[in-house]
Amino acid sequence: xxxxxxxxxxxxxxxxxxxxxxxxxxxxxxxxxxxxxxxxxxxxxxxxxxxxxxxxxxxxxxxxxxxxxxxxxxxxxxxxxxxxxxxxxxxxxxxxxxxxxxxxxxxxxxxxxxxxxxxxxxxxxxxxxxxxxxxxxxxxxxxxxxxxxxxxxxxxxxxxxxxxxxxxxxxxxxxxxxxxxxxxxxxxxxxxxxxxxxxxxxxxxxxxxxxxxxxxxxxxxxxxxxxxxxxxxxxxxxxxxxxxxxxxx
Numbered sequence: 001x002x003x004x005x006x007x008x009x010x011x012x013x014x015x016x017x018x019x020x021x022x023x024x025x026x027x028x029x030x031x032x033x034x035x036x037x038x039x040x041x042x043x044x045x046x047x048x049x050x051x052x053x054x055x056x057x058x059x060x061x062x063x064x065x066x067x068x069x070x071x072x073x074x075x076x077x078x079x080x081x082x083x084x085x086x087x088x089x090x091x092x093x094x095x096x097x098x099x100x101x102x103x104x105x106x107x108x109x110x111x112x113x114x115x116x117x118x119x120x121x122x123x124x125x126x127x128x129x130x131x132x133x134x135x136x137x138x139x140x141x142x143x144x145x146x147x148x149x150x151x152x153x154x155x156x157x158x159x160x161x162x163x164x165x166x167x168x169x170x171x172x173x174x175x176x177x178x179x180x181x182x183x184x185x186x187x188x189x190x191x192x193x194x195x196x197x198x199x200x201x202x203x204x205x206x207x208x209x210x211x212x213x214x215x216x217x218x219x220x221x222x223x224x225x226x227x228x229x230x231x232x233x234x235x236x237x238x239x240x241x242x243x244x245x246x247x248x249x
Contacts, residue, residue, distance in 0.1 A: 007220075008044030015039040015189070022064045022142055022216040023237035030217075033189040035069065035077060035210030040190035043082075045183055048222055050082050055115070055178035057151040057159075060221035061089065062233065063188075066142045069212035070104040071095035076197045077211050079106070079145075080218070084184030084194030085202040086122060087112045091147060092197060093137065093211070103138045108147040108163040111196060116155055116177040120196075127198040133163035133171030144234040150224035151178045162227075167234035169227055188215055 011017070016032040033039045047053045061080065071077045072095040080091040094105045109132035111119025119131040137143055144166050152159035159176030162169060185192030189211040195203050225233075 007046040007049060010042040010044070011039075012042055012190075013037050013039040015041070019214055022066055022214055023144075025237050025239055026064075026216060030064075030214050032214045033211050035189070035212040036208055038190055038207055038210050040192065040210060041188040041215070042192065043186035043188070045186070049220055050186060051181050051183050053222070054181035056149070056222065057153050057178055058222065058224040059149045059179060060223060060225040061091065061147045061218075062145065062221070062225070063218035064142065064144050064216040064237070065211075065213060067093065067104075067137060067139060067211070067213040070101040070137075070139050071209070072101055073098050074199070075209065076199065076203075077209055078187075078189065078191040078195060079211055079215075080188050081191045081195045082184075082186040083182035085196055086114050087180055087182035088184065088194075088196065089147070089179075090191070090195045090197060091145070092191075092195075094134075094197070094199070101139065103136055105134050106137050106143075106145070106165070107132050107134045107198060108145070108161065109196065109198065110149055110161055110176070110179065112177060112179050115180050116157075118157055118175055118177045123202055125201040129175075130198050131161055131173050131175050132198060133161055133173055135163065135165050135170035137165070144237065146225055146230040146233065148224050148230070149176060149179060151176050153178060164227070164230040164234075167231035169230075188218065
């Protein structure tokens with residue numbers, strides 16, 4: 001319940017299709033992106049994702065990914081992004097090592113810097129008031145990611161953002177109200193037009209700094225997935241048997 005059908009999808013700059021699914025029970029194939037070529041999967045505006053249907057109290061985002069290149073310290077690389085500098089969601093890798101990085105942080109960030117304001121203030125630089133959760137990922141490891149917004153319509157900002165990697169909760173932050181309609185572009189593997197991160201704040205496109213690696217089986221939900229659902233969706237990829245190749249964080 002709450003899952004959507006396929007919105008309009010367009011591949012840009014010819015990513016590699018037909019890559020083997022990232023997990024044993026994967027249906028169909030995955031996609032490999034080369035971030036140096038600004039390859040991406042563009043998602044059309046959709047009433048249940050970003051336009052028309054808002055404001056949203058509950059939303060969830062889910063996908064599998066395997067990073068084949070990580071950012072160095074000070075750099076960020078987009079896994080998924082919708083919206084822009086005023087309202088939106090940004091899931092990205094943030095570098096922690098100066099050269100040849102073998103691990104990085106993954107941030108799951110959402111904001112609504114108009115209407116009832118949360119997630120920081122418009123046009124700010126830095127992380128003050130930013131509503132995001134983060135965890136650590138390793139080069140070449142496989143991850144199942146779930147990001148959940150469970151908002152608070154009362155205006156008391158007691159709603160939450162919760163992040164999961166491979167079925168385990170990695171963090172939760174409060175201070176969330178509702179996510180209002182936002183028509184700025186949606187894409188996987190590249191920040192289309194505008195995005196916000198916890199370092200530079202407002203960020204335009206970053207040519208040459210897309211995601212390099214494989215993405216598989218993304219899903220959007222107009223409900224807040226529970227911890228039990230996040231765990232079940234991860235374990236379901238292995239018919240209940242977790243592969244030794246999976247990094248449990």
